Amino acid sequence: MIDLSFYAQKLDKKNVAVFGLGLSGLAAIKALISADISVTAWDDNQDNRDKAEVLGAVIFDLTQADLSVFDFLLLAPGVPYSFEPHAVVVNAQKHNLEIIGDLELLHRSGHEVKTIGITGTNGKSTTTALMAHILNECGVKTIMGGNIGKAVMDLDISDNIDVLVLEISSYQMDLCPTYRPDVSMLLNITPDHLDRHGSMDDYVGAKQKILEGQGVAIVSVDDDFTMKAFDSAFCQGIRKVIPVSVHSTIPEGVFVKDGYLIENKYGEDVKVGSLGGLETLRGLHNQQNAAFTYVAAKTFSLEDSAVFKAFATYAGLPHRQYLVTQNNNVSYINDSKATNAEAAAKALSSYDNIFWIVGGKPKNGGLKGLEIFKDKIKKSYLIGEATEEFSGWFKEYGFEFSVFEALNEATEAAYQDSKDTESPATVLLSPACASWDQFSSFEVRGDVFTDKVLELVSCRK
Numbered sequence: 001m002i003d004l005s006f007y008a009q010k011l012d013k014k015n016v017a018v019f020g021l022g023l024s025g026l027a028a029i030k031a032l033i034s035a036d037i038s039v040t041a042w043d044d045n046q047d048n049r050d051k052a053e054v055l056g057a058v059i060f061d062l063t064q065a066d067l068s069v070f071d072f073l074l075l076a077p078g079v080p081y082s083f084e085p086h087a088v089v090v091n092a093q094k095h096n097l098e099i100i101g102d103l104e105l106l107h108r109s110g111h112e113v114k115t116i117g118i119t120g121t122n123g124k125s126t127t128t129a130l131m132a133h134i135l136n137e138c139g140v141k142t143i144m145g146g147n148i149g150k151a152v153m154d155l156d157i158s159d160n161i162d163v164l165v166l167e168i169s170s171y172q173m174d175l176c177p178t179y180r181p182d183v184s185m186l187l188n189i190t191p192d193h194l195d196r197h198g199s200m201d202d203y204v205g206a207k208q209k210i211l212e213g214q215g216v217a218i219v220s221v222d223d224d225f226t227m228k229a230f231d232s233a234f235c236q237g238i239r240k241v242i243p244v245s246v247h248s249t250i251p252e253g254v255f256v257k258d259g260y261l262i263e264n265k266y267g268e269d270v271k272v273g274s275l276g277g278l279e280t281l282r283g284l285h286n287q288q289n290a291a292f293t294y295v296a297a298k299t300f301s302l303e304d305s306a307v308f309k310a311f312a313t314y315a316g317l318p319h320r321q322y323l324v325t326q327n328n329n330v331s332y333i334n335d336s337k338a339t340n341a342e343a344a345a346k347a348l349s350s351y352d353n354i355f356w357i358v359g360g361k362p363k364n365g366g367l368k369g370l371e372i373f374k375d376k377i378k379k380s381y382l383i384g385e386a387t388e389e390f391s392g393w394f395k396e397y398g399f400e401f402s403v404f405e406a407l408n409e410a411t412e413a414a415y416q417d418s419k420d421t422e423s424p425a426t427v428l429l430s431p432a433c434a435s436w437d438q439f440s441s442f443e444v445r446g447d448v449f450t451d452k453v454l455e456l457v458s459c460r461k
Contacts, residue, residue, distance in 0.1 A: 020076020
């Protein structure tokens, strides 16, 4: 748990409002109360309110409260803030009460641990986990948090921790009036969360905040939005700004070409090492993740050989193109986190001879755009609510497919169809759908697939 006693001394009222009582809110309440700061909390969910009350918080509807009695409002990132704000935000603004998130509170705690902050529309979790893995493997004691793993106020930042790696969403960055990471990464920006930000400009603005202030900025130059962010940060001249690309050669930056990580130094391209053969970092998107973490690792003066050795031992994140097992010529990949076509495209582009398990609760756009991967897909196995809609799509583009009621059945069929293949093959769960029609979360869906694969491989080797 984060020690807030230093920050508590600076508060006038020692009285804080907390709205949104999920994991991050409850963790913040524990830390605040441990520092003798009074907390009044509210959440629309009664169970969450009960948990906060057990921790010692006063329960009161903050949308109706006189918020002038508080030092600040700690807002959960899931609560609408900047566009069509929640009633509690309107109330706080009426009382000129500062609104912050738990990352800002962590910053104000006075800790002296170096932070690496990672944001982008896609790839944040993998890059965060890979970054922490590399640093730990290279002897730099590191923990990770933010939008991944533990809530930040539950982290133990003891004297022996060198670095804190944080996955940061646009919602979280919105709630950071002063916190900026020592090393900032902006991976990519594509349209997302516009219902929360109101416009693409506001979404980009929330992401771009991570590049402000002093330190090092590592920025992709592969899309128009991040290219403009790079130019802006570079022109400000406050941070050292390093460009990264997986599409083109770039001066004074790091890029990937023909599977090699290349660093341009003083106009000369230097091959750092090959990213080929890394099973848990397959695909161009993972090569981008590797390039970003390489650049950040170099800010700690780590040897190239040590970084590439750490690449090779990275296990991957569960449910994100996670290699469950390999049996004979077949790799079994759990990509349950792929809940839309754009995410599934990253997996489909990374493998060949694919036996693709797809479906669930469909999203707008369905499988549009994935027809370009037809030659990679041997057969598809449809499940869930999407089967009727997706069946029409598969027929239109001439895919071979079968329909199943349950994921277990589809997994067994894919196993049977792929097990005698002579060429290397992949059984891929990449649903391109939400999980809520049959499962409580994408994690549960991925676990069901994983358990079934291990059962099949174990019983039938």
